[in-house]
Amino acid sequence: MDNKAQGALxxxxxxxxxxxx
Known part of the structure; x- marks a missing residue:
């Protein structure tokens, strides 16, 4: 998973x- 996606989640x-x- 993307780091940005993880943060947004x-x-x-x-x-x-x-x-x-």
Whole structure:
């Protein structure tokens, strides 16, 4: 997997978690 893609995925997960909480 691309390093940028990995970073974007983690970023989306962080935002998703913040929205859920």
């Amino acid at each position: 983690e970023y989306l997960l962080l935002i998703g978690g913040a929205v859920l909480i």
